[in-house]
Amino acid sequence: MKRTIPLVITFVVGLSLIIAMFIPHSPFHELDSQxxxxxxxxxxxxxxxxxxxxxxxxFNKIQNKRRDWKxxxxxxxxxxxxxxxxxxxxxxxxGWTGDYQATGGLFKYLYDATFxxxxxxxxxxxxxxxxxxxxxxxxxxxxxATILLVAAFVIxxxxxxxxxxLTFWLPEPLKFLHIPNLSTWILSVPNMxxxxxxxxxxxxxIVSTSLRLILGIERSYLGSxxxx
Amino acid sequence: xxxxxxxxxxxxxxxxxxxxxxxxIALAVIIPLIVNYTTYIPPSLIVQTLFDKVEDxxxxxxxxxxxxxxxxTVPENQPMANALVRHALEKGHRVYLMxxxxxxxxxxxxxxxxxxxxxxxxxxxxxxWIHLGYKAGNQGLINTLMSDVKAMxxxxxxxxxxxxxxxxxxINTLRDFDLILALGSGFPGTKEWVQFAGDPGNIPxxxxxxxxxxxxxFPYYPKQMVGLMxxxxxxxxxxxxxxxxxxxxxxxxxxxxxSMGPQVTAHLVIIAFIIVGNITFIFERRRxxxx
Amino acid sequence: xxxxxxxxxxxxxxxxxxxxxxxQPPDSSVTEQVFVSxxxxxxxxxxxxxxxxxxxxxxxxxxxxGGGADNVTWYRILRSESAEGEFTVIDEVPAGETxxxxxxxxxxxxxxxxxxxxxxxxxxxxxxxxPAVAVQNWFSRDRANLMVIAIILVFxxxxxxxxxxxxxxxxxxxxxxxxxxxxxxxxxTEMGRPILFVPGIQDMDNVQTVAGVAILGHIAQxxxxxxxxxxxxxxxxxxxxxGRETVKQAYLEAGRPDLYNDDMVHYITDxxxxxxxxxxxxxxxxxxxxCFYLGAFFAESLILAETxxxxxAIQVAGTAMPTQLPFFVAAxxxxxxxxxxxxxxxxxxxxxxxxxxxKGQDAxxxxxxxFVLLGVGLGTLAVITGSGAxxxxxxxxxSFFSVN
Numbered sequence: 061m062k063r064t065i066p067l068v069i070t071f072v073v074g075l076s077l078i079i080a081m082f083i084p085h086s087p088f089h090e091l092d093s094q095x096x097x098x099x100x101x102x103x104x105x106x107x108x109x110x111x112x113x114x115x116x117x118x119f120n121k122i123q124n125k126r127r128d129w130k131x132x133x134x135x136x137x138x139x140x141x142x143x144x145x146x147x148x149x150x151x152x153x154x155g156w157t158g159d160y161q162a163t164g165g166l167f168k169y170l171y172d173a174t175f176x177x178x179x180x181x182x183x184x185x186x187x188x189x190x191x192x193x194x195x196x197x198x199x200x201x202x203x204x205a206t207i208l209l210v211a212a213f214v215i216x217x218x219x220x221x222x223x224x225x226l227t228f229w230l231p232e233p234l235k236f237l238h239i240p241n242l243s244t245w246i247l248s249v250p251n252m253x254x255x256x257x258x259x260x261x262x263x264x265x266i267v268s269t270s271l272r273l274i275l276g277i278e279r280s281y282l283g284s285x286x287x288x
Numbered sequence: 289x290x291x292x293x294x295x296x297x298x299x300x301x302x303x304x305x306x307x308x309x310x311x312x313i314a315l316a317v318i319i320p321l322i323v324n325y326t327t328y329i330p331p332s333l334i335v336q337t338l339f340d341k342v343e344d345x346x347x348x349x350x351x352x353x354x355x356x357x358x359x360x361t362v363p364e365n366q367p368m369a370n371a372l373v374r375h376a377l378e379k380g381h382r383v384y385l386m387x388x389x390x391x392x393x394x395x396x397x398x399x400x401x402x403x404x405x406x407x408x409x410x411x412x413x414x415x416x417w418i419h420l421g422y423k424a425g426n427q428g429l430i431n432t433l434m435s436d437v438k439a440m441x442x443x444x445x446x447x448x449x450x451x452x453x454x455x456x457x458x459i460n461t462l463r464d465f466d467l468i469l470a471l472g473s474g475f476p477g478t479k480e481w482v483q484f485a486g487d488p489g490n491i492p493x494x495x496x497x498x499x500x501x502x503x504x505x506f507p508y509y510p511k512q513m514v515g516l517m518x519x520x521x522x523x524x525x526x527x528x529x530x531x532x533x534x535x536x537x538x539x540x541x542x543x544x545x546x547s548m549g550p551q552v553t554a555h556l557v558i559i560a561f562i563i564v565g566n567i568t569f570i571f572e573r574r575r576x577x578x579x
Numbered sequence: 580x581x582x583x584x585x586x587x588x589x590x591x592x593x594x595x596x597x598x599x600x601x602x603q604p605p606d607s608s609v610t611e612q613v614f615v616s617x618x619x620x621x622x623x624x625x626x627x628x629x630x631x632x633x634x635x636x637x638x639x640x641x642x643x644x645g646g647g648a649d650n651v652t653w654y655r656i657l658r659s660e661s662a663e664g665e666f667t668v669i670d671e672v673p674a675g676e677t678x679x680x681x682x683x684x685x686x687x688x689x690x691x692x693x694x695x696x697x698x699x700x701x702x703x704x705x706x707x708x709x710p711a712v713a714v715q716n717w718f719s720r721d722r723a724n725l726m727v728i729a730i731i732l733v734f735x736x737x738x739x740x741x742x743x744x745x746x747x748x749x750x751x752x753x754x755x756x757x758x759x760x761x762x763x764x765x766x767x768t769e770m771g772r773p774i775l776f777v778p779g780i781q782d783m784d785n786v787q788t789v790a791g792v793a794i795l796g797h798i799a800q801x802x803x804x805x806x807x808x809x810x811x812x813x814x815x816x817x818x819x820x821x822g823r824e825t826v827k828q829a830y831l832e833a834g835r836p837d838l839y840n841d842d843m844v845h846y847i848t849d850x851x852x853x854x855x856x857x858x859x860x861x862x863x864x865x866x867x868x869x870c871f872y873l874g875a876f877f878a879e880s881l882i883l884a885e886t887x888x889x890x891x892a893i894q895v896a897g898t899a900m901p902t903q904l905p906f907f908v909a910a911x912x913x914x915x916x917x918x919x920x921x922x923x924x925x926x927x928x929x930x931x932x933x934x935x936x937x938k939g940q941d942a943x944x945x946x947x948x949x950f951v952l953l954g955v956g957l958g959t960l961a962v963i964t965g966s967g968a969x970x971x972x973x974x975x976x977x978s979f980f981s982v983n
Contacts, residue, residue, distance in 0.1 A: 078729070082722050085715040089630040090435070096428030099784055103817060110816030110846035117845050128864060161394065171394070176359035182852035183360035186878060187554060189885040191313045192306045195561040196888075197909035199569045209562070216555045219329055219521050219548060244332055252506050255901050258917050259507070260947050262899040264732070265918030266786045268940040271736050273789065277932045280793035280924060281783065281821055306889070360852055360878070435632065461632075461682060474851070474877045475781070500878060504902050 067276040074274035114139065145170060211246055218243035298575070301568040309561060316557040317550040325549035326542070331525040334506075338494045338515020339529040341467065342372070347380030349466040350459065354481065354495075355385065355392030355399075361473035361498050362395065367523040367544035368496035369399050369471055371530055374541055377408045377416065378534055382455050384465070386420040386441075388429060388476045393422035393445065407540065414453035421445030426476040430484040433462050463489050467514070470495035478505055482512050496522055524548045613701030615651060616642040623692045623711035628719040631686035634711045636679040641696040641703060644674045650698040656681070657693040657705065666693050666705070686713050724979050731946060736939030743935030751937055756895050756913035757926050760794070760871075763893045764801040767868035773808035774798065775867040777858060777883065778822065779874020779898070780851055782815040786921070787899050791874035792818070792825055793924035794897075798871065799829035803838055811844040812861060814854045819846045855879035859886045872896040872911070873920060876903045884910035897923065950976065 077095065080088035118132035144150070145166040152158040152165040160167050200206040217223030223239040230238055236245065272278035319325075331339065342351070353372060357365040376383050385396040396419060404417060411417055420441045423429050432440050437459055441450055450456050458464055462485050470481040470493060478495045482505075486493030492514045497505060499519025509516055517526050523544035531538045620639040626632070636656065644651040651674045657666040658681065672679055674696075684690060691709030695702050743749055767774045776798060778791035795811065802809040811826065813819045822844040830839040847857045859882065862870065870887040872880065873896070880896075880903040887894045888910055896907035897915025907914045915923060918940065925933030957973040960966070 082719050082726055083717060084628055084630045084719050085717050086630065089715075090432075093425070093428040093431040096425060096431075100424055100426075100428070103782060103815070106816035106820065107849075108816075110819055110849075113816075113819065113846045114848070117842055120842075131860070176362075178856075179358060179360040179850075179852050180362065182856055182882070183878060185882050187317070188310045188313050189881050191554075191558050191561060192309045193881060193885055193888075193906070193909045194558050195304070195309055195565045198562045198565065200566055201569075209566070212562070213559060216559050219327070219524075220552045220555055221327060222556065240330075240332075247503065247506060251503055255503055256507050258901045258904070261918040261944065262901070262921075264940050264943045264947070265899065265921035267732050267943070268736055268936045269786050269790060269921045271733060272933060272936050275737075275740075277740070277930075277936065278789075278793065278924060280796045280825055281789055282824070358851075435630070463682065475875075498878070500902050 063282070066282055067279070071274055071276065074270070078274075111139075142167070142170060211250075214239055214243050214246060298568060298571050301564060302572060312557055312561075313554060316553040320549035320553050324546065325553070326546045327548050327552055329521060329524040329528055329545065329548060331529040332522075334509055334516050334518075335522055335525040336515070336529060337510065338517065339375070339526060339533075341492065341494060341514045342375050342381070343379065343533065345379070345381065345466055349379075349381045350384065350455075350464065351376050351381050351467045351469060352384045352386065352462070352465045353396075353469045354471065355387040355396045356389050356470060356472035356474075356477045357395065357498075358389060358391035358473070359395075363547065364498050364520050364523065365471050365473060365496060366395060366399070367520065367547070368517050368526065369395065370403055370543065371523060371526045371541055372469055372471075372496075373399060373403055374407070374537060375526075375530055375534075377404070377411055378537070382415075383417040384420060384455075384459075385418065387422040388426060388480075390422050390424075396421075397445075415455055418453055418455055419445045427480045427484050430462075430476075430480060434485060434489055435461055437461060437464075461489075463491055465491065467491075468493045468495075471497070473498045473501065477501070478513075478516075479508075482508050487512050496526075520544055520547055520551055613648075613650065613698055615696050615698045615701050615703040616647060617703035617706050618644075618654065618694055618696055619706060621692065621694050621706045621708040623690070623708040625711060625713050625716075626680060628716055628721045629713075631713040631715045632684075633680045633682045634684055634690060634692075634713050636681065636692055636694070636708070638677055638694055638706070640675070640677060643698065643703075644696065648698070651696045652699065653697040654679075655695040655697055655702070657695065659691045659693075660688060662691050662707075662709065664691075666691075671697075684713050686715070688712065724981075728980075732939075732943045735942040735946070736936050739937075739939035739942065740932050740935035743931040743938070749931075749934050749938050751922070751926060751934055754915065754919050754922065754926055756897060756915040756919065757923055759893075759895055759913045760798060760927065761801065763869035763871070763895055764798060764805065764807060766893055768805040768807045770868045772868035773810055773865055774802055774869045774871070775858075775862060775865070775887075775892075776809065776811045776871045777874070778811065778813060778818060779872075779876055780814040780854060780879065781875035783817045783821055785875050787875040788815075788818055790920050790923060791897075792821055794871070794873050794927065795822060796825045796829045797924070797927040799826040800833045803830040803833035803835040806835070806838060809843050810861065810865065810867070812847050812854075812858050813844060814847060814849060814851075816846055819844055851877065851879055855882050858883060862886050862890055862892070866890050867892055870894045872898070872907065873915070873923070874898065876900055876907075881906040881910060887911075950980070954980075 073095070077091060080091040083089070115136060118136045120126075121129045121132040122136070146160045149156060149158060149160045150166040151169070152160060152162050154162070158165070161171070162168065194212075198209055198212060200209050217226070217239050223243075227238045235241060269278065273281070353369065355369065373383060385400070387393040387396055400417075400419060404411060413419075421444065423440050425432065425440075429440060438450055438456070443449055444453065462468065468481055468485060468491055470478040472478040472481075472495065478493075478497050478501075481495070482493050485491055493512065494514040494516065496517030497519075499521065502516065502518030502522070505513065505516055517523055524547075527541050527544050530541055618638045618641045620637075622637045624635055626635045638654075641651050643649060653671045653673060654676060655668055656670045656672065656679055658669045659666040669681060669683065670679065681690075681692075689710035689712050691707060692711070693705040693707045695705050697703075739749070764774060776795055778795060779785070779788050781788050783789060783792075799809060801807075809826070811822055813822055823841060826844055827836075827839050830836050847854045863886065867890075870883075870892045872883055872894070876883075876898050877900065880898070880900075884894060884896065884907055894911040895913045895915075896911040897920040898904065898907065899917050899920055901917070904914065904916055922937050922940075925937050954973065954976045957969055957976060961970040961973045
């Protein structure tokens with residue numbers, strides 16, 4: 061029973077949502093959005109589990125003074141500070157009735173002064189990592205790698221003045237080799253073809269995996285209940 | 289591999305410390321900012337068609353702009369938002385701001401404080417622009433808005449009843465908008481707007497996304513998307529088109545163009561690294577064949 | 580009976596009386612100095628394949644629209660809830676249009692419509708139609724083509740699943756990334772260092788996360804057998820719960836439930852860059868020997884892969900996000916591209932039915948390739964030959980694969 065009920069629920073819900081896609085009549089027409097809302101509600105409750113787990117893991121580290129416990133102290137302090145600042149609307153001009161994100165509030169201050177710069181910093185790491193990955197990976201080892209390398213050069217040169225001046229002198233019949241034009245062609249034709257092919261393969265993979273889930277063939281998500 | 293005990297130049301380049309690469313990239317970004325190096329990027333076709341769509345709509349057109357990004361991609365997405373809102377308000381369109389991301393509402397508020405309140409004080413909230421704010425639901429929200437906008441947005445972000453705003457008259461579903469502009473950097477984002485609103489509802493969808501996500505959306509152009517700004521370069525191209533049509537914005541609408549300076553130099557540095565890497569690879573291969 | 584007949588005649592007559600005697604558009608204060616021919620054939624009907632959200636109108640153009648006096652600029656659409664009632668203008672459409680969809684209606688209410696051709700200095704008499712009632716439809720004809728495609732795919736997949744149960748051997752090519760999973764676990768065991776598994780940053784409602792968690796079960800069985808430390812930081816709470824169940828079951832099946840600890844699968848944060856910062860910190864401090872990135876990723880993919888590269892870990896990645904694949908290919912040792920991620924659980928478990936579904940997926944791909952070739956061939960032929968029949972065939976293929 062412990063195994064059968066989740067499988068039946070998966071089958072019924074999965075099939076209903078597929079059928080609902082083709083039936084505009086009530087209640088089928090909004091089944092999709094209603095289930096999405098239910099899922100979001102469950103996810104919010106599940107967040108309590110996640111948040112609790114986060115605190116438990118780090119409190120444990122702090123209590124037992126395990127390696128790098130000071131980082132855990134920072135994590136827990138930051139977590140509690142943001143939670144308290146937003147929950148109790150500390151510093152918000154209109155107090156309890158105001159928006160917790162209002163200007164003047166502690167939450168907004170912490171968001172603007174710490175969260176935004178931290179996010180921007182992490183995202184900025186990509187610029188450095190792209191350079192180091194390019195240096196290491198873009199080697200003309202094979203014919204295909206060489207073609208990839210040339211395409212990468214064209215795309216990289218597109219916004220630069222060098223890209224313009226390298227090829228602006230080309231005569232009219234060869235204008236398609238002008239780097240900005242060639243770059244646009246690479247993105248619009250071979251890139252688009254490749255993206256579409258990958259998307260078709262992925263879509264088929266999703267159909268197959270979803271069918272396995274609905275038919276109960278794929279049961280790994282059930283954990284112990286998935287095994288007989 | 290060292291030649292005896294001596295480390296050759298080839299060895300140094302083969303085992304180049306990544307911190308050297310990081311330092312050179314940092315300099316490539318910082319120096320153009322200090323010397324204020326800017327570059328003109330002419331609009332590409334995909335950006336120009338987006339610009340033309342906004343430009344060709346009669347004044348008073350209803351444009352929904354969705355802020356589906358967070359602080360991490362503000363350098364790419366915020367210039368797009370600024371350029372689009374400036375363009376829309378210069379044309380006299382009606383701008384509806386909303387967000388599928390919780391952090392998106394903060395970015396739209398920033399746009400209101402920095403652009404609308406400062407540069408367009410004559411524009412009236414509720415008549416020319418409205419801030420609807422964030423609602424949870426991802427693509428489920430888009431689905432619901434397709435059938436009933438006011439069921440989800442009963443008030444604006446400040447809590448004022450939605451029917452008190454004149455510009456919400458006649459807005460019942462997403463189909464009542466003339467154009468949806470989705471500024472995204474992940475999920476949910478521009479792709480979801482195309483899949484759940486633009487394509488099934490036959491609503492024109494355009495927008496902007498980070499440079500990494502842009503290739504994913506090229507297949508939707510031109511049938512399912514009217515145009516797309518890809519990354520900072522796309523924003524700079526839109527600004528170029530905007531300044532050409534509205535020269536009075538040339539001083540104000542330049543953030544993406546000035547930010548392209550560091551991007552250009554960083555690209556050149558990366559190209560140099562790739563060339564050096566390949567030269568090193570060729571010489572290494574020759575050396576290993578020799579021995 | 581007689582009363583009903585009289586009423587019917589009256590209603591019918593009102594649609595044919597000149598506008599001077601019957602209904603005028605409310606703003607009929609315009610002095611009619613120019614004669615404009617009215618449109619004809621107005622038909623009002625329930626919009627098919629919808630949820631009683633709208634009524635549709637169709638009409639034939641006024642003879643003065645694009646012909647005749649050629650002075651029509653707009654068509655004015657009017658609506659009333661009764662034939663004798665006051666008609667109000669609900670919208671205007673430009674000349675040349677022959678269709679309109681009215682979405683401001685209530686389900687079950689009868690509506691009567693009128694249409695007037697407007698020209699500078701005049702307008703035509705009103706042409707009416709009705710009643711029309713919006714009802715909920717049971718089948719979405721717009722999506723009939725999707726249903727056909729879905730049936731073909733489902734048939735292909737279930738057929739091969741059935742075929743697999745008959746004992747027939749189905750060939751699946753080697754996938755290097757999946758062959759490397761065991762190698763990576765073995766390497767970590769030899770080095771005495773942990774294994775890091777990242778199931779993506781999306782929730783369990785994303786099929787990629789489901790696929791990633793399925794592979795986690797397989798890896799967990801290996802780590803249980805070899806007594807290798809496993810760490811699974813997750814970005815979503817539901818993924819944490821499911822991951823725990825999966826790993827616990829894997830350790831149970833391997834006969835080592837004593838080695839399982841709930842904290843092996845732990846929650847970090849929903850926030851994308853906060854999560855990747857924490858995982859990077861784990862990598863730099865714990866120095867895992869093998870890193871698996873299997874699920875849905877966004878911009879953080881390169882940050883994870885480069886950090887893993889810097890600590891010398893063997894890295895196996897797999898995602899169905901096309902924009903992140905190049906980063907993984909450049910920085911990782913093995914990459915599962917797109918559908919290979921979904922094939923992983925079938926490949927690793929060697930379950931017959933799952934293998935059958937993989938073959939069905941391939942059959943679906945073959946069908947897709949066939950239609951691509953057919954469409955490209957017909958499109959090219961239509962341009963070269965200019966044949967109407969070939970063009971029609973091409974248009975049919977295009978429309979078959981369109982959603983609208």
